[in-house]
Amino acid sequence: MIHLQSVSMVYPDGTQALSGVDLHIERGEFAFGTGHSGSGKSTLLGLIYRDIVPTAGKVIVDGQDVAKLPPQRVPYLRRKVGIVFQDFRLLPQKTVWENVGFALDVVGASRREKYRKVPISLELVGLADKAEAFPHQLSAGEQQRVSIARALVKGPPILLADEPTGNLDPVASWDIIQLLRSICGQNTTVVVATHDREIVNRSKCRVIELVQGVIVRDDKQGGRYDAP
Amino acid sequence: MRLNTIEFLLHEGWEAAVRNGLVTLAAISNIAVALLILGGLVLAGVNLEHMAALQTQKAVIIVELANDADKNAVEQALWDDPRVEDVRFVDKEQAFKQMMAKLGLDVLEKDPDLLGVNVLPDSFHVKPSDPQDIEAVAQESEAIEGVAMARWAKQVTDKLLTLARGIRISGIVMGIVLGMAMLMIVSTTIRLTIYARRQEIRIMQLVGATGWFIRVPFVIEGVLDGLAGGALAAALLLPMYSYCEQYVAQNLQFVDLIYSTQALVLFGLAVVLCGVLFGAAGSLMSLHRYLRRA
Numbered sequence: 069m070i071h072l073q074s075v076s077m078v079y080p081d082g083t084q085a086l087s088g089v090d091l092h093i094e095r096g097e098f099a100f101g102t103g104h105s106g107s108g109k110s111t112l113l114g115l116i117y118r119d120i121v122p123t124a125g126k127v128i129v130d131g132q133d134v135a136k137l138p139p140q141r142v143p144y145l146r147r148k149v150g151i152v153f154q155d156f157r158l159l160p161q162k163t164v165w166e167n168v169g170f171a172l173d174v175v176g177a178s179r180r181e182k183y184r185k186v187p188i189s190l191e192l193v194g195l196a197d198k199a200e201a202f203p204h205q206l207s208a209g210e211q212q213r214v215s216i217a218r219a220l221v222k223g224p225p226i227l228l229a230d231e232p233t234g235n236l237d238p239v240a241s242w243d244i245i246q247l248l249r250s251i252c253g254q255n256t257t258v259v260v261a262t263h264d265r266e267i268v269n270r271s272k273c274r275v276i277e278l279v280q281g282v283i284v285r286d287d288k289q290g291g292r293y294d295a296p
Numbered sequence: 297m298r299l300n301t302i303e304f305l306l307h308e309g310w311e312a313a314v315r316n317g318l319v320t321l322a323a324i325s326n327i328a329v330a331l332l333i334l335g336g337l338v339l340a341g342v343n344l345e346h347m348a349a350l351q352t353q354k355a356v357i358i359v360e361l362a363n364d365a366d367k368n369a370v371e372q373a374l375w376d377d378p379r380v381e382d383v384r385f386v387d388k389e390q391a392f393k394q395m396m397a398k399l400g401l402d403v404l405e406k407d408p409d410l411l412g413v414n415v416l417p418d419s420f421h422v423k424p425s426d427p428q429d430i431e432a433v434a435q436e437s438e439a440i441e442g443v444a445m446a447r448w449a450k451q452v453t454d455k456l457l458t459l460a461r462g463i464r465i466s467g468i469v470m471g472i473v474l475g476m477a478m479l480m481i482v483s484t485t486i487r488l489t490i491y492a493r494r495q496e497i498r499i500m501q502l503v504g505a506t507g508w509f510i511r512v513p514f515v516i517e518g519v520l521d522g523l524a525g526g527a528l529a530a531a532l533l534l535p536m537y538s539y540c541e542q543y544v545a546q547n548l549q550f551v552d553l554i555y556s557t558q559a560l561v562l563f564g565l566a567v568v569l570c571g572v573l574f575g576a577a578g579s580l581m582s583l584h585r586y587l588r589r590a
């Protein structure tokens with residue numbers, strides 16, 4: 069599903085964010101990307117949803133070389149990739165329902181499709197009863213659930229989450245991670261970038277650890293993340 | 297396209313225009329003023345050219361005969377020119393009466409003896425089929441044996457044409473300046489919207505909205521601004537012009553403004569269309585500059 073072959077990323081200002089990264093994540097897999105702040109986790113995810121293109125090597129997502137994708141095809145790649153951020157990125161003037169529906173509106177979905185899919189997605193994250201609430205009326209954990217519902221509503225084969233628990237307390241964090249884990253496997257590949265050691269260790273999932281842009285460890289079964 | 301999509305795009309564009317409130321009002325009134333000035337110039341220019349054309353068409357060459365001229369020979373010579381459409385003899389008495397009438401003097405009725413002081417010569421009124429030839433025909437007829445001089449209303453026509461040309465040039469210059477101003481104001485308005493909605497745009501990009509899909513609401517906003525500005529300009533311009541036309545018709549006998557309801561309606565639509573085009577162009581300009589990233 070996601071293949072990186074000797075990928076390096078050097079930002080225009082000369083910062084070497086990733087060097088020689090080889091990584092293969094199969095369909096339906098769940099993986100944590102961990103490492104210190106600045107180790108290149110967000111850069112790795114950015115390459116997968118083609119926010120950035122690698123300066124060397126190949127990034128292949130769902131069989132497509134993202135660097136070869138013409139700009140007008142990028143939106144279609146993004147439709148296959150749901151993205152969740154630490155800061156939720158909800159639209160404050162729209163309700164929960166509208167925020168989730170927005171992801172369908174902007175890809176030209178029909179009203180019927182919207183009315184069918186939004187409730188399913190909200191149900192999945194356990195927020196069916198908050199559909200008419202505005203983001204500011206929700207707890208941080210609930211807001212993150214809305215953003216997950218929005219990422220999932222198109223049924224993407226890939227879900228990326230960049231520090232999804234960064235703004236949450238441990239209990240809410242654990243809930244979110246459980247939710248993300250429940251999503252993977254149903255034909256959805258999930259990659260979560262986090263430096264929350266507690267969560268990674270409790271989860272016993274695949275752990276990819278980055279240090280200064282290099283993969284130092286890729287533990288397929290129940291890896292631990294012991295770095296400070 | 298799906299109904300939901302159309303509704304979404306229109307709603308986003310409309311909401312942006314409303315949310316921009318005062319800025320939208322400023323943009324609309326700027327567009328309206330610019331189109332008002334431009335439209336006024338176009339109307340003035342078209343009318344002046346129309347008047348000049350009428351003058352030229354009406355214009356005849358007055359070929360004055362020498363005292364000892366052979367009237368028939370001159371007439372024959374005039375007809376010999378293939379560019380001549382009509383030749384009409386006007387004797388000195390007729391010419392004098394016409395002149396007095398034109399000047400609005402009724403002295404002749406009071407004192408017919410005055411005809412005795414008439415110094416006007418006999419003449420032919422020559423009309424070329426193409427007004428463009430007037431000067432050439434006049435020069436050639438002056439060369440005919442027995443012709444004292446040939447004259448025509450050169451100055452009036454020339455003045456009108458010069459004025460029309462002046463208006464056209466200043467219209468073009470103003471058009472460029474005001475057009476740029478319109479583009480600037482619309483693109484500034486749209487830039488504000490882009491700024492206000494950058495979060496929304498980013499989310500749209502992330503969830504896979506295509507470039508045009510992100511652009512359309514902004515173009516709609518620009519078009520709405522242009523539409524309102526154009527409609528306002530047309531709503532002011534057309535009644536103003538009708539009033540002018542009526543005023544001129546009642547107070548200035550020798551001028552006639554063009555008046556046709558159909559033409560005016562078309563002109564009004566053109567003004568509105570102009571506003572719409574400038575609105576669309578302005579927002580596209582802004583989008584091009586501030587929305588580069590895919």
Ligand SMILES: Nc1ncnc2c1ncn2[C@@H]1O[C@H](COP(=O)(O)OP(=O)(O)OP(=O)(O)O)[C@@H](O)[C@H]1O
Nearest residue numbers: 079081083084085104105106107108109110111112
């Ligand atoms: N747009 C950018 N331009 C230049 N340098 C960048 C840019 N984005 C990231 N970097 C640099 O690349 C390196 C990796 O950054 P990245 O954001 O991928 O780290 P991270 O692991 O996500 O960190 P954090 O845990 O703090 O989010 C850092 O040194 C960072 O300063």
Ligand SMILES: [Mg+2]
Nearest residue numbers: 109110111230
């Ligand atoms: Mg990061």
